[in-house]
Amino acid sequence: MTSFSFDLQATDGRARTGVISTPRGDIRTPAFMPVGTAATVKAMMPESVRATGADILLGNTYHLMLRPTAERIDRLGGLHKFMNWDRPILTDSGGFQVMSLAGLRKLTEEGVTFKSHVDGSKHMLSPERSMEIQRLLGSDIVMCFDECPALPADRDRIAASMELSMRWAARSREAFGDRPGHALFGIQQGGLEEDLRAQSAEALREIGFEGYAVGGLAVGEGQEAMFGCLDYAPEQLPQDKPRYLMGVGKPDDIVGAVARGIDMMDCVLPSRSGRTGQVFTRLGVLNIKNARHQDDPRPLDEECTCPACRNYSRAYLHHVFRTQEIISSMLLTWHNLHYYQQIMDQMRHAIAEGRFEAWQTEFTQTRAQGDIDPL
Numbered sequence: 048m049t050s051f052s053f054d055l056q057a058t059d060g061r062a063r064t065g066v067i068s069t070p071r072g073d074i075r076t077p078a079f080m081p082v083g084t085a086a087t088v089k090a091m092m093p094e095s096v097r098a099t100g101a102d103i104l105l106g107n108t109y110h111l112m113l114r115p116t117a118e119r120i121d122r123l124g125g126l127h128k129f130m131n132w133d134r135p136i137l138t139d140s141g142g143f144q145v146m147s148l149a150g151l152r153k154l155t156e157e158g159v160t161f162k163s164h165v166d167g168s169k170h171m172l173s174p175e176r177s178m179e180i181q182r183l184l185g186s187d188i189v190m191c192f193d194e195c196p197a198l199p200a201d202r203d204r205i206a207a208s209m210e211l212s213m214r215w216a217a218r219s220r221e222a223f224g225d226r227p228g229h230a231l232f233g234i235q236q237g238g239l240e241e242d243l244r245a246q247s248a249e250a251l252r253e254i255g256f257e258g259y260a261v262g263g264l265a266v267g268e269g270q271e272a273m274f275g276c277l278d279y280a281p282e283q284l285p286q287d288k289p290r291y292l293m294g295v296g297k298p299d300d301i302v303g304a305v306a307r308g309i310d311m312m313d314c315v316l317p318s319r320s321g322r323t324g325q326v327f328t329r330l331g332v333l334n335i336k337n338a339r340h341q342d343d344p345r346p347l348d349e350e351c352t353c354p355a356c357r358n359y360s361r362a363y364l365h366h367v368f369r370t371q372e373i374i375s376s377m378l379l380t381w382h383n384l385h386y387y388q389q390i391m392d393q394m395r396h397a398i399a400e401g402r403f404e405a406w407q408t409e410f411t412q413t414r415a416q417g418d419i420d421p422l
């Protein structure tokens with residue numbers, strides 16, 4: 048059986064490209080992971096997600112532990128079989144969503160008890176329970192259970208939270224055990240404090256992980272502050288392991304993160320926006336609900352090869368969005384995911400060929416144009 052490994056193939060400035068090998072297939076980096084919250088990327092068949100170019104999906108521990116439960120998914124053969132996706136899956140630890148979604152939380156050294164946002168039932172998550180759930184799901188890349196304060200927060204709060212997360216990281220490593228072919232990623236915390244980030248990175252290195260995430264960003268600090276942190280945080284982590292920026296982001300966030308040494312990202316934005324009519328293209332962002340599209344026979348992007356752009360007009364997409372037809376979510380989600388994967392593919396090639404900076408300049412200039420002029 049192939050073990051889990053990372054082959055860093057080329058760097059260009061701080062940007063990196065490589066391949067993560069797993070028994071379920073390779074993940075080309077930089078990689079964008081579509082989010083399959085409740086064992087589905089909403090409005091997409093798994094084979095369609097694959098057709099956009101995705102090598103790996105993200106599943107949410109918090110949602111799956113509540114419904115249909117990790118134990119039920121395990122009895123049914125694991126998450127890959129359950130949702131018909133045979134390629135790699137990364138699961139988060141549940142910690143972040145407990146903090147953002149659950150009611151009546153109580154945080155102790157042991158873990159977090161909380162009430163389900165679905166039915167009010169009481170649950171507990173700890174490093175040990177999170178590792179157990181992610182094992183039951185059959186996740187290929189497991190995330191450490193951590194705690195992350197919303198920003199802004201004062202330094203003492205950020206430091207205490209980071210230190211708790213490092214103790215939980217050691218417990219996660221212990222509970223994960225020896226599972227060949229599966230990976231456990233540590234999560235760096237420390238807010239926007241460079242020295243706390245360095246301490247966190249050192250604590251994680253000492254424990255030792257197959258990959259490392261930059262956690263605690265994209266929580267309301269804004270792009271400038273996030274990029275400021277990414278100017279040092281990835282460099283504090285081991286060079287020879289994948290680096291994952293959690294929960295990011297808009298196309299320009301993703302490109303800026305790759306420019307700063309990030310290898311993996313995930314975000315609900317392209318799929319969620321597909322359901323709200325927001326469309327990302329080479330030229331910028333458009334909203335299909337606007338009346339300017341109702342008589343427009345042109346595609347969203349004439350250079351895009353996705354089914355929405357090859358086979359349908361803006362006028363049709365506007366019509367099915369306004370009439371709330373299900374195909375609207377299907378086509379717009381497909382386009383957005385396709386666009387994101389196109390960016391990743393272009394970046395991988397640009398880095399390998401040593402022209403990432405020129406590619407980034409062109410990406411930024413093209414997107415600054417905004418949408419095509421109305422007819």
Ligand SMILES: [Zn+2]
Nearest residue numbers: 351353356382
């Ligand atoms: Zn398209």
